Amino acid sequence: MQLRAIIAVIFAGSLTMTHPVLAEDKPVTEQVVDTLTTLSGGPHAGYRANHAKGIMVEGSFTPSAQAASISQAVHFQKPTPVLVRFSDATGVPNIPDANGNAFPKGIAIRFQLPDGTATDIVSISVNGFPAATPEDFLGLLNAVRDSQASTAKPSPVEQFLGTHPAALKFVSTPKPAPESFATQPFFGVNAFQFSNAGGKKVYGRYQIVPVSGARYLTQQAADKAAPDYLMKEIVERVQTKGVQYKLLLQLAEQGDDVNNATVVWPDSRQLVELGTLTLNKAVADSQTAEKPIMFNPLQLTEGIAPSQDPILLARPAAYAVSFGRRLAK
Template sequence: MPLSTDDKTNDTAANLVKGLKGAFGTPPGYRPAHAKGTLVTGTFTPTAVAGTLSKAKHFNDSSTPITVRFSNSTGIPVIPDTDANASPRGLGIRFHLGGRSHTDIITHSTPFFPVRTGEDFLAFLGALGGGTIQEFLGTHPETLAFVQAPKPTADSFVGLSYFGVNAFKFVSADGKGTFVRYRVVPTVDTTTLIAEELATKGPEFLFEELKESLGAGPVEMKLLAQIAEEGDVTNDATVHWPEDRKVEELGTLKLEALEEPDKNKADQKYIIYDPVPRVDGVESSDDPLIDMRASIYLISGRERRAAPP
């Protein structure tokens, strides 16, 4: 996973990592965003449709091992699950393709994203820290939409829907390109908690529920792709595609077990989820945020790995 070839992107990414850590007081060894999380192992089984859309290995093999990370928002590793700032939740998926090869998908429990570029994100952080956030929101309606968007908390991590805000290009075996956005949806009954219900929960209730559920057996979620049509925007994560766009099921994520505590802690420090697909059959779109996010994750990941045990 290399840094961007664009020095400006890397400089902005480094400043964003520094700004996020400063905003949350993130201790060494943790992510500057979505610091509190846990890893789950499992298996991905694709549908036949997935193989027609993309020639990627994980969409054509009978099954692929996966490592999934559920997380809370912010760079605070002890943020209570009940804290409003812990939403949106995060879901990262790593598909292990053999050897050291892998490809990842990164999603959040809201289809909204606050900014289009890394530079805008840096300005957003500056406005938050400098007390000028209202002025910033007044000139950035896409950020205001993110702030105002519902960020529901369900009674479980696996009861939420997760959205990939960036567009990617699937390439089929015969060379056909299809732009998509990922979604992950639950197969279990979902209960959205209102404020009064959330107030009765403990600070670790989502992580405890996940452990209890997996202790009773595997839990499944579905990986979907929203299909773009001609003219749909592919270079702006703040622009939504119409809800009447076709949605195809790509496969089943079978979540089987939490990693053991010591391995979980060590692997979370080491693993760097990558927004760039880096697999034949899936390509980045022209969204500038993809390259920026990749640099942010790599820079913060290197710092995390270098931190004392």
């Protein structure tokens, strides 16, 4: 695979970058944010280090009849307001929506609970992740960074992919441009433990499936797409006819690895429908409204607990670094 094609599917928003020296004594999560910022040609004041370009909409979540049998979480008992942010990958605030660097797409869902608290889901448009640990993810990002000025054959990123099959699989997975965010499925790459009122516990991963079905642009159409076609279309669609997704849970079976985001469970695993997301309202001045919000996959409520997946446990720390820098600008 050519280096440019590799970079086009890994969180690399800019192909012309400076290479600041990273302090190795920083926490890995902070180094990840530093490298993402470098790869995007940043820092871009006031924006996230990754998934910088986004749009927020609002709606509600209605649980299914079987949701309560999976978890006692309050939003699985009765309808709950939601705030949803769709996003493009990279830290480039104006990246074209159909650009190869803008994948995977992201969705963040905030369930606004009756007691004033919230719980979040943060997912991407690819089933699986390129690294099992924050250290390996940093290694991948640094390899991409170091390959820009390298004349080595194989390049640093090619060397990395040659010894990390999960990363190679991730970057090789097709990532076509969707017709709309409303036709893009999303996947929770990290597992959580769910417990119901009777104390029964299961592990599962979220899937967020568009009711209208998955549909994608042809390459020819993607090449001609307007830079903000996804961001503008989803607002228009939400306001005119609404958008719905099914929130599903893929249940782990005995022996399934629940602590490794690179391991995709077989399609034969049971899917339970947790409920329906209905989005029907745009957020006024989304860019301003989203700046002070940090979606956090470990902002959980009773009935949902984290697995010991190292990527999951590291995500809030990385988000917090990016969040702090965003608010400081």
